[in-house]
Amino acid sequence: MTPHIRKAFDEDLQNISARIAEMGGLAEEQLNSAIEAMSTRDSDLASEVIAADQRMDEMEASLERMTIEVIALRTPVATDLREVVAALKVASALERIGDLSKNVAKRTQVLNQERPPRVMSSITRMGKQAQILMSEALDAYTARDKALAVSVWKRDVEIDEMHNSIFRELITYMMEDPRTIGLCSQLLFVVKNFERIGDHTTFIAEMTYFVATGEPLTDDRPKSTEIEDLPDAEAAT
């Protein structure tokens, strides 16, 4: 894009982009480590994830300050405004992804007190799927690649389907043997966290599309509705 006449404005926007990239990198790292800690039953790694979440929060706060300053001092419009508003919203989505990863790490520490259940490998697979989509969403955002954004946006349905299937499986275990309710409830939260991470990823894809085109990315996204057939589906939230 053609540079601004005022160079400092370009610098501000570049700083914001760099900050988002940095924050996205950390969010990816947090999610990776949380999944690894869970699948390898590594409580120390889980503790590291929990401790590192503080940095995500600080980065979000600093990005928020930067965007507010740019709005106040540079009054951005059109593409510039979209850039700044999207950065603000993406930062908050990344911060949420960080929180959810931290929550997975916390539950890992509880899960590690018990014997590993069979369903663990599907849950790990779901987490990895969320992680792949998130990396692609961040790549799309950095490159303002609307085709990749749309592709990520459409594929969130895969995560939703995995969520539904694991949800059913866990319900079955709990019905078969009430002694597993404690463990399975923890796992329900873990899969819900991955499902939410998928939603935040979708949101980043939407923001990418908005920055690139000025139009919202809405409607006809494939949605998995199966979960609505289950009792108390929302109670797992």
Next chain:
Amino acid sequence: MDAGGLMQTSAKISANNVNVYYGETQAIKQVSVDIEPNSVTAFIGPSGCGKSTFLRCLNRMNDTIDICRIEGEILMDGKDIYHRDVDPVQLRARVGMVFQKPNPFPKSIFDNVAYGPRIHGLAANKAELDSIVEQSLRRAALWEEAKDRLDEPGTGLSGGQQQRLCIARAIATAPEVLLMDEPCSALDPIATAQIEELIDELRQTYAVVIVTHSMQQAARVSQKTAFFHLGLLLEYDETTTIFTNPSHEKTQHYITGRFG
């Protein structure tokens, strides 16, 4: 009235394929635009893009420039304002104008506002004239500050007050359209805010067209924005659209400060 005029009943002023030449130089190229009633239309664009020239066509201010030649048609309520039956002086009473620099007459505040109604014979007696002056000053948000000093010279007012006096003078002839050529460029931010507030009030009654170099001002006061570039009207749309998602790349570059 021609068929085109009948079809565009919603537009107060409708310009079709307007070309303006200063001697050999073409300043406006094939500009067509509809100015809506009860709405503020902002003309923006870099210096020399033709926005002021086009504004001045709307009340035939360019008639006073010998080498200026205008082609195309400009209809007001469906009637061609350049038709030979139209008296430019009468036209300017219907299409008032406020300029960049406040230019009150070297007369009292009262006489500044009463000038138009007097020459156009709009008041039958002193009481009616008093009433017009008071109403105009009230509408221009100057009455409270000026009512006790109506006999003092208009030039003694502050810059912002002088500009509001000029607006009062322009609206004293009960115009239908108000043209403003950078009305706030000589004013401080508070006076600017007062004029902008006033513009919003005036739009209840008039069609307002404002030329401004301040993009933020265009964004704040107008409903429609027209972007001029090198004599062409490149984009004309809702102000919200122009400032959030303009369709023309040049508009985008201009409003975001990327013009090179």
